[in-house]
Amino acid sequence: xxxxxxxxxxxxxxxxxxxxxxxxxxxxxxxxVVGLARREERLQELKASLPKDQQSRFHGRKCDxxxxxxxxxxxxxxxxxxGGADVxxxxxxxxxxxxxxxxxxxxxxRAVLDTNVLGxxxxxxxxxxxxxxxxxxxxxxxxxxxxxxxxxxxFPGVGLKxxxxxxxxxxxxxxxxxxxFLLKKTETKITARSISPGVVDTEIIDDKIKExxxxxxxxxxxxxxxxxxxxxxTPPNVQIHELTIKPVGETF
Numbered sequence: 001x002x003x004x005x006x007x008x009x010x011x012x013x014x015x016x017x018x019x020x021x022x023x024x025x026x027x028x029x030x031x032x033v034v035g036l037a038r039r040e041e042r043l044q045e046l047k048a049s050l051p052k053d054q055q056s057r058f059h060g061r062k063c064d065x066x067x068x069x070x071x072x073x074x075x076x077x078x079x080x081x082x083g084g085a086d087v088x089x090x091x092x093x094x095x096x097x098x099x100x101x102x103x104x105x106x107x108x109x110r111a112v113l114d115t116n117v118l119g120x121x122x123x124x125x126x127x128x129x130x131x132x133x134x135x136x137x138x139x140x141x142x143x144x145x146x147x148x149x150x151x152x153x154x155f156p157g158v159g160l161k162x163x164x165x166x167x168x169x170x171x172x173x174x175x176x177x178x179x180x181f182l183l184k185k186t187e188t189k190i191t192a193r194s195i196s197p198g199v200v201d202t203e204i205i206d207d208k209i210k211e212x213x214x215x216x217x218x219x220x221x222x223x224x225x226x227x228x229x230x231x232x233x234t235p236p237n238v239q240i241h242e243l244t245i246k247p248v249g250e251t252f
Contacts, residue, residue: 001233003138005030010078010085012065012123013092015042018144021225022089027054029229034078034085036063036092065092065119066111075126084134087232088127090120091144096161109162116166117173124177131188139188140232141177144195144224145170147244178241187236195227195243217247 009026013019014035020042023035027050035043035058043060050058059082063074078085096112098105124141131139147153148160149167178190223245231240 001029001031001229004087004232006032007086008032008034008078008082008084009087009089010034010036010075010123010127011089011091012036012063012119014046014060015039018221018224019089019091020046021221022091022228023058024050025222025225025229026087027057030057031087032057032059032082034059034061034082036061036065036074038062038064065123066114068118068122071119071122071126075123075130079130079133084130084136085127086131086136086138087140087142088123089142089144089228090123092116092119093144093146093163093166095163099159099161112162112166113169116163117169120170120173128181128186128188132184132186137187138236139186141188141190142195142228142231143170143174143190144228145174147246150244189234189236189239195224195231195245219245219247223247 004026009031011019011022011026011033014023015037019035019037023033023046027033035046037043037060040060040062043062047055047058047060061074061077063070065071075085093116094112096108098108100109102108120143124143127139127141130136146163146167148164149171152160152164152168174190181188181190227243227245231243234240
């Protein structure tokens with residue numbers, strides 16, 4: 001991680017779970033981290049939870065990645081204030097509350113796609129353009145996907161709603177981005193198709209899901225953060241195309 005010392009990483013969905021764990025890990029390893037989330041007070045709590053000597057390297061920024069202008073404004077702020085993002089961890093994602101066949105579900109379905117697919121697109125675009133303007137030749141884009149972005153398992157009594165289709169879109173999106181990076185002759189790396197964890201014990205797994213899957217093995221958010229660090233510390237000649245992480249005992 002020596003080459004990332006005092007370099008800037010942007011982490012989306014940083015208010016809890018995997019995003020918060022990534023922020024803590026990257027700050028501890030010497031990076032300057034900008035955590036993005038809709039809940040600004042949770043970002044303040046995250047900063048306060050860090051050791052005193054690390055707090056100055058963490059910057060919380062309120063940003064809803066499903067709103068394009070907020071993403072554009074946020075990355076402009078990162079450029080102007082901190083010199084630009086060298087690493088991007090696309091982590092923000094929502095499960096959605098309604099099934100695809102439920103009535104009056106348009107807003108819910110759009111929210112999932114806007115966050116899980118377009119949010120990744122906009123954040124990646126802005127980080128990539130910033131790196132191009134600054135002639136950064138070793139940038140890294142990490143996308144947190146899911147095992148359900150590759151295969152749709154059965155979740156009895158719960159269902160995966162628009163979440164699974166959105167994650168399949170992310171799988172395709174990540175490969176397209178990898179090809180675009182090659183087409184534009186950049187050395188920016190993308191962990192493609194992505195980091196795909198199984199079920200992770202975070203706020204996205206609500207009580208209803210836990211009741212439907214009692215004793216189901218789950219990963220910790222820190223397990224995924226460790227995988228992110230592993231990917232970005234690989235040497236320039238190595239690119240992780242897909243990293244699937246499952247807890248022991250998971251069967252799908």
